[in-house]
Amino acid sequence: xxxxxxxxxxxxxxxxxxxxxxxxxxxxxxxxxxxxxxxxxxxxxxxxxxxxxxxxxxxxxxxxxxxxxxxxxxxxxxxxxxxxxxxxxxxxxxxxxxxxxxxxxxxxxxxxxxxxxxxxxxxxxxxxxxxxxxxxxxxxxxxxxxxxxxxxxxxxxxxxxxxxxxxxxxxxxxxxxxxxxxxxxxxxxxxxxxxxxxxxxxxxxxxxxxxxxxxxxxxxx
Numbered sequence: 001x002x003x004x005x006x007x008x009x010x011x012x013x014x015x016x017x018x019x020x021x022x023x024x025x026x027x028x029x030x031x032x033x034x035x036x037x038x039x040x041x042x043x044x045x046x047x048x049x050x051x052x053x054x055x056x057x058x059x060x061x062x063x064x065x066x067x068x069x070x071x072x073x074x075x076x077x078x079x080x081x082x083x084x085x086x087x088x089x090x091x092x093x094x095x096x097x098x099x100x101x102x103x104x105x106x107x108x109x110x111x112x113x114x115x116x117x118x119x120x121x122x123x124x125x126x127x128x129x130x131x132x133x134x135x136x137x138x139x140x141x142x143x144x145x146x147x148x149x150x151x152x153x154x155x156x157x158x159x160x161x162x163x164x165x166x167x168x169x170x171x172x173x174x175x176x177x178x179x180x181x182x183x184x185x186x187x188x189x190x191x192x193x194x195x196x197x198x199x200x201x202x203x204x205x206x207x208x209x210x211x212x213x214x215x216x217x218x219x220x221x
Contacts, residue, residue, distance in 0.1 A: 010076030055085035092143035
């Protein structure tokens with residue numbers, strides 16, 4: 001993508017700087033791998049491969065909000081000759097919030113959850129300030145980077161997955177953006193079936209569902 005040059009992202013090469021380890025997730029046009037740095041002793045990384053259609057509607061949102069402490073960081077991109085956009089992102093060792101809540105190994109108190117909610121709200125406020133609607137906020141799209149049962153401020157969560165994001169008050173640019181997360185979707189969207197109704201208020205509703213989901217130990221909304 002020519003747009004990458006605007007954001008001063010670091011450029012890397014497969015085989016020289018990074019390598020893939022194994023696939024974590026795949027869908028039509030998008031594959032996510034766990035990867036490793038070759039010349040560094042840092043921990044794992046995430047490698048996100050997107051074809052042109054996916055990258056056109058998703059990659060720009062990652063770049064627009066890059067740098068916020070509670071939003072997944074895009075560390076750079078990989079040059080390639082396959083017309084793919086390949087991002088390198090940070091790796092969340094503790095998986096997503098939904099998985100952590102369902103894991104009996106961890107008991108998360110309401111005090112810890114409130115700290116997480118504040119971090120998520122701060123990130124969502126920043127996203128709204130960029131005139132972006134996330135469109136798919138839920139515990140499954142909140143990654144847990146640090147979990148400390150004794151000290152709330154030592155916990156760290158970050159929002160990820162901008163696959164359904166769009167600009168505020170703009171209709172989707174592609175027909176395949178008509179997929180909506182029904183259980184987290186604001187009633188006015190379902191009632192009118194008009195995606196131009198999406199605004200930051202839609203994400204506020206989804207935030208409320210996320211809070212219910214977390215407080216009910218990741219029950220399905």
